[in-house]
Amino acid sequence: MCAPTEDERRLFLALWPSDAERRQLAELAAAVAGRRRVRDANLHLTLVFLGATNAARLAAYEAALTDLAVPSLELILDRYGYWPRPRILWLGSSHTPPELYELVAELHRRLRGCGFTPERRAFQAHITLARKFSGPAPTQPPVAPIRWRVNEVALVESQSSPEGSRYRVLCRWPGG
Structure with missing residues (x-):
């Protein structure tokens, strides 16, 4: 993918954890991933990666999502996974609620x-805990699964910096 031009922003739609959920996620990441872990402030669950987006396209996306009905659901994050090719350690759910798949389909x-x-690849609900992780994933599930009450979708901008990516929530669509 080409680098975004100055008038383009790198965007994605995500489930954005509350402060309490973020603390739980950060503790898990610190325990299993050590120094390769994702910055605490960046922990999230990507629903749709939008990529480099100019102002006109952003306005169209926002208009298309104006009346989005976000279902209230609970995600139980209770298992680790590892993708060796990109060397990603992640946290996911052994049972993803059907409403989450329906939400992603509606966004698309x-x-x-x-x-x-x-x-083209199928959506898999996960939170990246570490990048450049040597693997494998822990075989034991988290001692205490994280129960995440989902009730909004966030539009997030990824900004590059010398210290790595920083994410900034631009707007939110609350649940009904």
Whole structure:
């Protein structure tokens, strides 16, 4: 992918944890991933990666999502996973609620009307805990699963800096 031009922003739609959930996620990441862990402030669950987005496309996305109905659901994060190729350690759910898959499908449907092309790979709900992780994933599940009450979707901007990516929430769509 080409680097975004000055008038483009690197964006994604995500589930953004509350401070309490973020603390739990950060503690888990510190315990299993050590120094390779993702910055605490960046922990999230990506729903749709939008990529380099100019102002006109951003306005179209926001208009398409204006009346988005975000279902209230609970995610139970209770298992680790590891993708060796990108060397990613992640936390996921042994049972992803069907409503979450439906939400992602609804986001894709709305965004397609704006010219967005979804990724070809299937959605897998996960939170990246560490990058460049030597693996494998811990074989034991987390001692205490994290119960995450989901009730909003966030539009997030990824900003590059010498210290790594920093994420900034631009807006939120609350649940009904």
